[in-house]
Amino acid sequence: MDVQLGCCWRCENPIERDVACIVCGESKYCSEVCRFRDQWRHISECVEWRPKQCSNAKCGIVSGQLKECTACCDAWYCGETCQRQHWKDHKPSCQKRTQEIREVGAALKVNFHNYPKFSSEKAMMQFPYYIGNTLAIDMLNLPANESRREDERTEKTSELDTLEDSYSILSAGCGNIRNWIHTVASLPNEFKGTLHTVLNDCDIYVQARNVLQLYMMIMYSDDPNVAERITTIWYSLHLPEEDYKFLIDCLRALLGFSADSLDEVTGGALKLSETDITAIRPVWKAWLELECREGHPNYIDLQEQRRRLLYQNQEMEEGMKLYRKELPNELLQSFDEYDKHGNFIPGVNAESCNLPYDNPTLTGYMFTQSAQVTPIESLLFLMSGRFVYCIDNCLMAFSEWDYLKVKKHHYNKSMVVMFHSFISDQIKQTIASIKAGAQRVSIIICNCFDISARVDVESDRFDRIFTSNIVDFSGTQALLKVMKPLLNRANKSSTIITQHYGWYLSVPDSMVYGEITAAKTTLPAPQRVCEISSCAILAAYDINSDYYEDMLSRHPSTMTEECDKVIDANMFFCQEYFNNMNWFVSYLRAECMAVNKDSQSTNPPSFQKVKQSEGLQLRDFRRGNSNKVVPFRYRRNARPVNMTRGMDRMLEWHFA
Structure with a gap:
């Protein structure tokens, strides 16, 4: 669950008098009012967590000890007798579900077949994800893992020891650095250890921006305004002259560094190979060469480019109108102002003439709009084309920082003021941790399936491995096979996190909507x-x-x-x-069937087998609050400002 332990599942205020759901007992509220207000959303999860009823109508016993039908995972029995008696009635639906799993598995097998080989090329044909499409997460979450107080009889080290230890995180397919920033900013105040983070992505544009922002944090850590500058440069379409000149100075400096000299000047806090810095250097150069001043003959005019991109079809327009309808009324004016001009600077009038420059880091080479170019070598070095605005219409600051955390930090009727303040504070906390010598970041540009060739498998062991939504394209088992050797077996809290973002696209609508x-x-x-x-x-x-x-x-x-x-x-x-939990389980079984090349069976694997893939154990998300690092899913209704989706799922894998 995405609510902090001890807080209300509706309003998130601390619970003084525990009011639980009378059916499942899992959801907790601060009052009867909050329980009533949350009842509609809670129904879909309550039916999963409540005691099951025997599917044999002649029995109907309700118990928490019933066993599910392993073929369809959609019927429950108190024993073999009831299962046999009910088989005649259950057989049609059970066989139908099994056949649907086979069909989805066959379709996924085609999708997964070539992904490890062609994923880098595919990524280069898409929008650079300068802004993420999922909420920033704490990839470490020490208080709920290593620092959690266990029974005194266990051999768990003390909480103080865990806060002085060193930890390592691998973020594969990392996208931008929001997850790393939120992870560092979420470290307990008492943390005295060190954190080494490897940010791996095959997108040279995203990595060019990541290195730029990291360089700003490290080299300008004593500038009291640097966090606000970075936030503005991260998201704002137009820039004040002072921020633009700061950006240009940083880009020029980066062009002069080799990998060794950058390592030296940052005191070892930022590392990347000479091959990787060579690959992203042309991106910095292209940004420098853009004419960003309004009124110049070669002015890039990002606002006009953005307007054409945002409203190039009716579907995009309808989507933005619907998003606007979901916003709290008091935030509408500020969103309309942002939507019109794209400025992410608090206290600046939308029509202000004090923003004379466009932001070059919101541009990239749009391969999807370019001529027919297919070889990866051409894509990597084809910089002759003009960089253009390349941010997807649904990607903005409001889509990647948790609104619940943002409004608790600093609520304001201006969405820009509220989010700018929160993000800047996250960056300030990150800078403080860097200055204390607690952070080291390595940038690796490669296909995540080749990551073992870029790290020392014998010595590099990670306490957390976050894999974004790569499983949507590769299948979970194929990814776990690559990542498992890199997981730190010595740490009982070590976890691999897989994110299922597009699973619903591969299944029939009946699966998506479920019950x-x-x-x-x-x-x-x-x-x-x-x-x-x-x-x-x-x-x-x-x-x-x-x-x-x-x-x-x-x-x-x-x-x-x-x-x-x-x-x-x-x-x-x-x-x-909707309750589509069983269909998500069916999808995971189909996915496992698609990836398992050695199996000769035409029967889908049981969910029990899926949960024990590649010698790892899946935390069973059907049993309430099972995840320990990140929420299994987020409550969308609690986050009207975020563009969260009801189908996103995050799974956690650990050593059995």
């Missing part, structure tokens, strides 16, 4: 237009009560049209109100 549990609630008849619409209404109620009231005011026929429009434009709007 529509929210539709079984006691909604008034006018609101029960259809099952999916009722979920959309519940989501609207939780996220934006004004939008909910607007839905209720409509005639049932027009309400259906509105709900359909909402779901078509953004299917994630109401996704957490």
Whole structure:
């Protein structure tokens, strides 16, 4: 669960009087009011955590000790007798589910076949992810792992010892550095150890920006305004003259460094190979060569480029309109101002003439819009084309920093003021840790499947390995096979984190929507237009009560049209109100079937086998709060400002 232990699952305030869900007992609230308000969202998880009922109607016993049908994982029995008695009724649905898993597995096998070989080339044909599409996470989370107080009878080292130890993290397919910054900023104040982080990505554009930002933090750590400058340069379309000149100075300095001299000047805090710095140097050079001053004959005019990119089709426009509807009313004015101009600078008027420069680091070479270029060698060094604005319309600061943490840090009616303050503070804490000598960062540009050739397998062992959503393209077992040898077996808390971001794209719609549990609630008849619409209404109620009231005011026929429009434009709007847990389990089984080349069986592997892949153990996410490092999923309704999605899942693997 994405709520801190001891806090309410609805409002997140500390719990003084424990009020639990009367059915499953897992969800905790500070009051009956919060429990009632969270009931619609909680239904889909409650049905997973509550005691099961025997599927044999003649029995119907309810118990927490029932065993599931291993073939479909969608029926539960108290014993073999009940299972045999129910087989005639259960057989059609069980065989149907098994066949669906086979079909999904066959499709995934084709998708996964060539990924390790061609992933670098594929990445170069996409948007550079200068801004991430998932929330920043704490990849270490010491308080819930190494520093957690265990039973005194165990041989666990003391909490003080864990805060003085050294830790290593491998972030494969890392994207930008938000996860690293949030990890460092989340370290306990008492932490006296060191953290070595390897940031691995095959995208030279993203890595060029990562090195630039790291250099700024290390070399200008004594500048009291550097955190705010970095935040502005990270996200703002236009820059003040002082920030632009700071950026240009840093780019020019980086062009003059070799890998050894950069290592020396940063005191060993930032390392990369000569091959890698050579690969990203042309990106810095291209940014320097862009004419960013408004009014110049060769002015790049990023605002016009952004406008064309954001609103090039109706689907994008509808998506942004829906996002706006989900925002709290008091934030609308500030979002509209940001959306119009793209400025991420607090206290600056949108029409201000004090922002004379465009931000070159929001540009890249758009291979998807270029001529037919396929060889990877050409893609890596083809810098003759003009760099253009290349940020996907759904990627902005509001999409990658947790709104719940942001508003607790500094709530403001201006989204820019609120998020700029939070991000700057995260960077300040990171800079302080760097100055204390607690941080070392290594940049490695390569396909993550080749990472073993770039690290010392004999000596480099990582306490956490974060793999982004690479499993969406490769399959979990193939990735675990590569990463397992790098995991620190000596640390009982060592964990590999896999992120499933696009699993729903490979399965039928029936899998995505699963059992529509929210539709079984006691909604008034006018609101029960259809099952999916009722979920959309519940989501609207939780996220934006004004939008909910607007839905209720409509005639049932027009309400259906509105709900359909909402779901078509953004299917994630109401996704957490569906129970698709069993379908996600089915997907993991199909994925395992697709990757397992040695198996001659046409039967899908059991979920028990999936949980024990490659000699690692999966923390069973179906049993409540099983994850120890990151949440299995985030509550979307609690984060109307974030573009979180109801289907995103994060799994944790550890040594059995």
